[in-house]
Amino acid sequence: MNDASYNLVQAIRGPIMLIALGSLVAMDYFGVYGFGRTWPVLIILFGVLKLLEKVVARPIAQDPGPSGGSAI
Amino acid sequence: MRRGSVIGPLILIGIGGLFLLRNLWPEIPLVDIIAKYWPFVLIAWGGLRLIEILMWAIMSKPIPRNGVSGGEWMLVFLICIVGGSMYTARHYTTWFPAGRAWHGVMMDFGDSYDYTLASVEKPCAKNCRVLIENFRGNAKITGSKDATTVNASGRETVRSFQQSEADKANKETPLELIQQGDQMIVRTNQDRVSDRIRTTAELEITVPIGSSVEAHGRTGDFDIQTVNGTVDISSDNAGVRLESIGGDVRVDLRKSDIIRAIGVKGAVDLKGHGQDVELQNIEGQVTVAGTYTGQIQLSNLAKPLRWEDTQISVNCEKVPGQIHLGLGEFTAENVIALRLNARSRDIQISDFAQSLELTLDRGNIDLRPGKNIPKIEVHTHSGDLELALPEGSKFDLKASTDRGEVHNDFGSPLRVDENERGATIVGGSGGPQLRLETGRGAVTVRKASADETTFPDTPKPIKQ
Numbered sequence: 291m292n293d294a295s296y297n298l299v300q301a302i303r304g305p306i307m308l309i310a311l312g313s314l315v316a317m318d319y320f321g322v323y324g325f326g327r328t329w330p331v332l333i334i335l336f337g338v339l340k341l342l343e344k345v346v347a348r349p350i351a352q353d354p355g356p357s358g359g360s361a362i
Numbered sequence: 363m364r365r366g367s368v369i370g371p372l373i374l375i376g377i378g379g380l381f382l383l384r385n386l387w388p389e390i391p392l393v394d395i396i397a398k399y400w401p402f403v404l405i406a407w408g409g410l411r412l413i414e415i416l417m418w419a420i421m422s423k424p425i426p427r428n429g430v431s432g433g434e435w436m437l438v439f440l441i442c443i444v445g446g447s448m449y450t451a452r453h454y455t456t457w458f459p460a461g462r463a464w465h466g467v468m469m470d471f472g473d474s475y476d477y478t479l480a481s482v483e484k485p486c487a488k489n490c491r492v493l494i495e496n497f498r499g500n501a502k503i504t505g506s507k508d509a510t511t512v513n514a515s516g517r518e519t520v521r522s523f524q525q526s527e528a529d530k531a532n533k534e535t536p537l538e539l540i541q542q543g544d545q546m547i548v549r550t551n552q553d554r555v556s557d558r559i560r561t562t563a564e565l566e567i568t569v570p571i572g573s574s575v576e577a578h579g580r581t582g583d584f585d586i587q588t589v590n591g592t593v594d595i596s597s598d599n600a601g602v603r604l605e606s607i608g609g610d611v612r613v614d615l616r617k618s619d620i621i622r623a624i625g626v627k628g629a630v631d632l633k634g635h636g637q638d639v640e641l642q643n644i645e646g647q648v649t650v651a652g653t654y655t656g657q658i659q660l661s662n663l664a665k666p667l668r669w670e671d672t673q674i675s676v677n678c679e680k681v682p683g684q685i686h687l688g689l690g691e692f693t694a695e696n697v698i699a700l701r702l703n704a705r706s707r708d709i710q711i712s713d714f715a716q717s718l719e720l721t722l723d724r725g726n727i728d729l730r731p732g733k734n735i736p737k738i739e740v741h742t743h744s745g746d747l748e749l750a751l752p753e754g755s756k757f758d759l760k761a762s763t764d765r766g767e768v769h770n771d772f773g774s775p776l777r778v779d780e781n782e783r784g785a786t787i788v789g790g791s792g793g794p795q796l797r798l799e800t801g802r803g804a805v806t807v808r809k810a811s812a813d814e815t816t817f818p819d820t821p822k823p824i825k826q
Binding site: 294297298300301302303304305306307308309310311312313315316319 | 401402404407408411425428442
């Protein structure tokens with residue numbers, strides 16, 4: 291379950307960033323808010339999505355215990 | 363396993379559709395549309411991909427690790443570059459990816475500081491020439507009967523990173539009046555400060571009513587009222603509003619959202635690019651050479667109108683009524699001796715006099731002449747023709763289609779001659795020649811009813 295939602299959160303990050311980028315540029319072109327004012331939204335959004343990924347992934351990350359060379 | 367996404371095929375369909383649109387309707391300003399609306403391609407792309415991923419998740423199919431792959435991000439980057447460049451090239455802005463945007467990124471790190479500009483006043487001749495130089499901001503210029511001086515005051519906004527820098531910029535840009543013979547120069551000195559700082563001014567200028575005004579601006583609006591001399595405005599980007607101007611008006615703009623002139627006694631000469639144009643109560647000749655893509659409303663023009671556009675050319679001896687031009691349409695009411703040449707327009711003209719000459723590549727034409735029918739000559743390669751003639755009027759009609767149907771709803775004395783593919787309506791009772799031709803389309807001639815002299819959707823004149 292966690293694995294699936296981790297994958298889902300990771301997969302939707304691209305499309306959401308794309309929609310946000312398109313929306314900000316469109317807003318600039320139509321004179322709502324300049325891209326110059328709104329661009330930090332992209333960074334914030336990326337951060338939030340990364341955070342969400344971590345939150346969803348945490349239980350899995352703890353399960354395998356020490357990672358890396360443990361397979362030897 | 364590699365799952366197919368619907369995005370690739372959709373993009374192909376979209377590109378094919380755009381080329382088809384361009385081939386079938388070359389008059390559609392496709393480049394303008396793409397330049398302005400390309401961000402929606404990104405939104406649609408993201409939206410569709412999101413829906414796809416959610417669907418896969420619901421159906422418990424394997425989800426790709428990245429919703430948008432590296433290659434796709436490259437394509438997005440390319441779209442941004444191309445779209446941004448197109449937007450820039452169409453004069454919307456100055457630099458990629460959103461022109462204003464990037465400049466905004468630089469400027470918006472700073473803050474904006476407001477200052478009051480010390481008011482300046484100098485005596486001048488009654489018919490002095492007021493020159494506004496290299497101006498960025500909005501200016502309101504009003505002529506006053508009692509004034510014997512030029513008076514300027516206003517506010518200045520400085521955008522800068524530090525207050526000290528802004529204070530310095532404000533000191534470097536005093537508002538000045540400089541007299542040179544009959545000429546009074548209003549100088550804001552905005553070009554003295556560095557490019558990193560942007561100053562804009564809001565000016566209120568009062569001048570003697572007999573003055574002429576010449577303004578050269580970079581960006582900002584000009585609002586000029588009650589001036590009896592000539593008005594000459596040139597700017598990179600401006601909205602221009604003129605009211606009660608006694609002399610000639612010349613406006614040359616690279617970009618504008620609106621040009622409005624109400625009550626001009628001299629000639630009006632417009633050049634450049636822009637959107638809306640509103641001209642009302644113009645006593646001199648009106649000459650327009652440029653590209654105006656918005657709503658155009660012309661009413662009560664006493665002298666000839668010469669409108670030359672890439673899309674349409676209109677010549678008219680007089681417009682006692684009004685003319686309205688919008689995207690793909692032309693509506694006129696009460697015009698004298700109209701000659702129109704366009705690539706693609708739907709035309710509605712009512713109550714016209716003297717003569718009417720229309721040449722179109724494509725478009726439907728709906729004509730409702732008044733009681734006295736003038737000479738009419740209409741040619742279109744493709745489009746329906748409809749002519750409503752008042753009952754009992756005199757005319758000599760020949761309306762034909764090479765390919766299409768004809769409808770004679772007028773009845774006698776008109777008759778229909780049909781040939782292999784097309785047909786002709788001919789007849790009349792002697793009078794002005796009405797010659798209408800379409801290469802492909804229906805032709806209808808009918809009786810005009812008493813209450814349909816004008817088109818109901820003709821916009822009302824602008825309120826003063």
